[in-house]
Amino acid sequence: MDLAFDRQHIWHPYTSTLTPLTCYPVVGAEGVLLEMEDGKRVIDGMSSWWSTIHGYNHPVLNEAAHSQIDKVSHVMFGGITHQPAIDLCKKLLKLAPNNLEHVFLADSGSVAVEVSLKMALQYWHAKGQPRSKFLTLRDGYHGDTFAAMSVTDPENSMHSLYKGFLPEHIFAASPKTGFWDKWNPDDISSFREELSTHHQEIAAVILEPIVQGAGGMRIYHPEFLKQVRELCDEFNVLLILDEIATGFGRTGKLFACEHADIQPDILCVGKALTGGYMTLSATLASKDVADTVCGGEAGCFMHGPTFMGNPLACAVGAASLGLIEQGDWQLQTKQIESLFSELLPKLKQHELVKDVRWLGAIGVVETHTPVDMEEIQAHFVNHGVWIRPFGKLIYMMPPFISESHHIEKLVSAIDSALQRPECFQ
Structure with a gap:
């Protein structure tokens, strides 16, 4: 070499x-x-x-890739669909929180986050209540692309160099109570204060449920996540959960949000979606989010990656989720x-x-x-x-x-x- x-x-x-x-x-x-x-x-x-x-x-994933590459390895997803995408999305919706009804496929975890943020912005624009801010947590990490960096901690992260160039959003203190520790009610105070003060300009809350990954590998108490969901409902703000690192069993639950028994309005998944064989991600949305976005002025969601719904990746992803289904x-x-x-x-x-x-x-x-x-x-x-x-x-x-x-x-x-x-x- x-x-x-x-x-x-x-x-x-x-x-x-x-x-x-x-x-x-x-x-x-x-x-x-x-x-x-x-x-x-x-x-x-x-x-x-x-x-x-x-x-x-893995023999199952190998076979899925070999079989699909002999049929069609890539085709545009605009105006075209295919069986691997249908199979994958059926399995995703079966496994994901049951309030999520629509799947938008993309090509990386960072893009899934970008898509989720755009969905939230377009949601409020369609409602005639434009909101431009996001509330997230210190010590969080959501990816290396531009908007994803903007909701990653600007002080304590690898992206601090870009502070001043990125859109400025709102950051609450990260929870300090560990997963196995006794819950400290003060942990939610900063989040509650920021949401109460700024909720009319906040399009969505975005955070990593239970485990803050590349921002510090912090594992926090499920009660924090449960109260975040309650506060988002109270102040009428969307909740985006970034399960790119935690999704598909990594925390011992299929999705980390299950530790708190909550459901997001928008869910981002990636990484393990294809069992690590190739790049693929998805952003799942509730019926309310999807219908509101598409009922607005644009009439659709304004995003469409070239490799969205790649058949080869979808075939392997569906096979990977099949292995997950086996338990x-x-x-x-x-x-x-x-x-x-x-x-x-x-x-x-x-x-x-x-x-x-x-x-x-x-x-x-x-x-x-x-x-x-x-x-x-x-x-x-x-x-x-x-x-x-x-x-x-x-x-x-x-x-x-x-x-x-x-x-x-x-x-x-x-x-x-x-x-x-x-x-x-």
């Missing part, structure tokens, strides 16, 4: 072209294992950024959660560790000092695992098919790294 060319010309995510981080060449994958060019196999603890929930090279994920995520609850607290013995937390197939170790990415990445690969930390967070979102010895090896590698000062800044 021409790694010199890669290093000189290919711009990898969150990586400097001046001093690029080492890239490890992968030539294959099977189950939970990534195969490196040198033949070394490492356990994937990241599910390729939280998407490959069924593992790699194995419920026991799998419960077993992973049980292992995390047993193994992660033991890491608190290390002075570097500030906190550990877990939920479903999510395990997080927060340190007092940031990692040295180059050093810790090499350490993990040498120990036979693939874990990609950021900042002060070493976290795992393994494939659901991971077995006990896989999880134990992932945690063991973290334990070892915590004993190596060179792995931290």
Whole structure:
């Protein structure tokens, strides 16, 4: 593999072209294992950024892709439909909160968020009550595209550089009560105050339910989410839930909002939708949202990505949701959660560790000092695992098919790294 060319010309995510981080060449994958060019196999603890929930090279997903590519790999979705899209959307609506009746397909999680924000803006425009603001949470993350960045914490995020260029929205304090802790009623105060003060200009609330992902891997109490829904109803504001990272079983529930027994007006999904095989996302809306948007001046929703409803992605997505319907994920995520609850607290013995937390197939170790990415990445690969930390967070979102010895090896590698000062800044 021409790694010199890669290093000189290919711009990898969150990586400097001046001093690029080492890239490890992968030539294959099977189950939970990534195969490196040198033949070394490492356990994937990241599910390729939280998407490959069924593992790699899955025969059901492979067959779906092979079968569809022989028929039609892509066709425009404007004025045309196809069976894979119908199959996928039927399954989505069957699995999703039952108030959601309409599915808008897109090609990435960030675009699903963009679509949700546009839906909310167009909803209020159609009602003759234009609203231009969104209320969201500190420490949240919703994607790297322009509008998605604008509802991501402008102070404590990778997007702080763009503050002043992005539309300015309203941010409430993020909840501090952990998922397993006793609920603190003060947690909702900031949110209630902001919504009460600004509700007439707020088109929607958007947040990540239960787990704030790339903004800090915080796992918060379901009561906060329940009260958010109640306040949105009280002040007549739409609720958008970004389940791109949490959807399809990651938290131990099919959707994280089920922990609070609530339903959104708009739901964003992506990542695991195709089992990590290819890019696809969806924004689901209630009948009220869809009918109001389409009953307005424009007469339709004004959005249409080129690769919207890609048949190849839809076929694999439908197959992935078919695996979800079989229900194995419920026991799998419960077993992973049980292992995390047993193994992660033991890491608190290390002075570097500030906190550990877990939920479903999510395990997080927060340190007092940031990692040295180059050093810790090499350490993990040498120990036979693939874990990609950021900042002060070493976290795992393994494939659901991971077995006990896989999880134990992932945690063991973290334990070892915590004993190596060179792995931290």
